[in-house]
Structures are given as C-alpha cells and as structure tokens.
Amino acid sequence: MTIFPTEIPEVKVICPRIFRDARGYFCETYNAKAYEALGINTHFVQDNESLSMRGVIRGLHWQEGIHAQAKLVRVIRGAVWDVAVDIRKDSPTFGRSVTALLSAENGHQFFIPRGFAHGFAVLEDNTLFAYKCDNFYCPQAERGLRFNDPALQIQWPDLKIEPILSDKDLKHPLLSEITPWSL
Numbered sequence: 001m002t003i004f005p006t007e008i009p010e011v012k013v014i015c016p017r018i019f020r021d022a023r024g025y026f027c028e029t030y031n032a033k034a035y036e037a038l039g040i041n042t043h044f045v046q047d048n049e050s051l052s053m054r055g056v057i058r059g060l061h062w063q064e065g066i067h068a069q070a071k072l073v074r075v076i077r078g079a080v081w082d083v084a085v086d087i088r089k090d091s092p093t094f095g096r097s098v099t100a101l102l103s104a105e106n107g108h109q110f111f112i113p114r115g116f117a118h119g120f121a122v123l124e125d126n127t128l129f130a131y132k133c134d135n136f137y138c139p140q141a142e143r144g145l146r147f148n149d150p151a152l153q154i155q156w157p158d159l160k161i162e163p164i165l166s167d168k169d170l171k172h173p174l175l176s177e178i179t180p181w182s183l
Contacts, residue, residue, distance in 0.1 A: 044132040059119015060145040067141035068114040078127025079103035080120040088115035089180035144172035
C-alpha cells in the first residue's frame, strides 16, 4: 500500500496494492492494522454507496459537532473528481481544498478527516462510489457548502454537460456564510 501526500497533511490519497491477472484482480480495500500504520486510526462504523451518472456533482457535505464523520472513499466502477475542503475553525488551511482522481482503474482511495466538507463530480456513467464513515449519519447535523463558491477556488473538471445537482446541494451557503467546524 502506498500513501501519497497532499497539500493538507491530514487528507490522504491511498493506493492499495492491486493484483491483476487474466481472471481480473484482487485488492484488499481495508485493513485496520495497515491503515493504523499509515496514521489513520479511525474506527469505521457505517458503509454507504452511491450510483451516479456522468455530470452529477454531490456535495459539498459534512456533519456538525458530535456527529462529524471521517470518511474513506473509493470508486468501485467508473470515475470521480473528489474534493475535500478544510472548514476547521482556526485552521491555517481553512477554505483550501485537496482534490483527487478516483477511479475503478487506478484503485485510489481518499481519506477525509473530520472537519472537512466533501464532494465529488462524476466523470463516467454508472459510477459506483463507496464510503466508509466513522460515525453514523444524523440528518439534523448535515451541513453543506456551495460547490462552486469562487472563494474555494476548486478546479472542477470540464464535465462537457451542465452539472446535475440535487435541489438541496444547489441551495448550500458560501464559505463566508458558514459556521466553521469545531468539536
């Protein structure tokens, strides 16, 4: 397993070993001991997945307070442009983002710690996206940030079509309008 540093050290891109042969491939997608050795000491309690068409943008989302979630995400089929935005109160990297191309082909994973908004743009039809979360979902604690806020300076890929967002995601506030995350 290889870990790639990012501009925000708490956010990590992980590349598990993939063994390919004529039959297909085998990959260990999670091993608590291996991740602890990489500095990810997170106890995951919930797995989620989403299926999306090309052009969908999901996010930017997080959960507030005691309901905060760290996430380990990956793509099972297709590809996404994944984004983590630092929304931690008093963080020296507040408002900055880290991006990663995640695909079934490259097998990369993205670790997003608590205190980061998370979202992604879907690059291929029928993309299957998997999340491991270290806390249970709580609808009352769900928060969002507008994906295209100019203050974030996120370099989203050219989707070649109009982005498809939920009504809820279209109404998220700007960075200047949120309460920064804190425990």
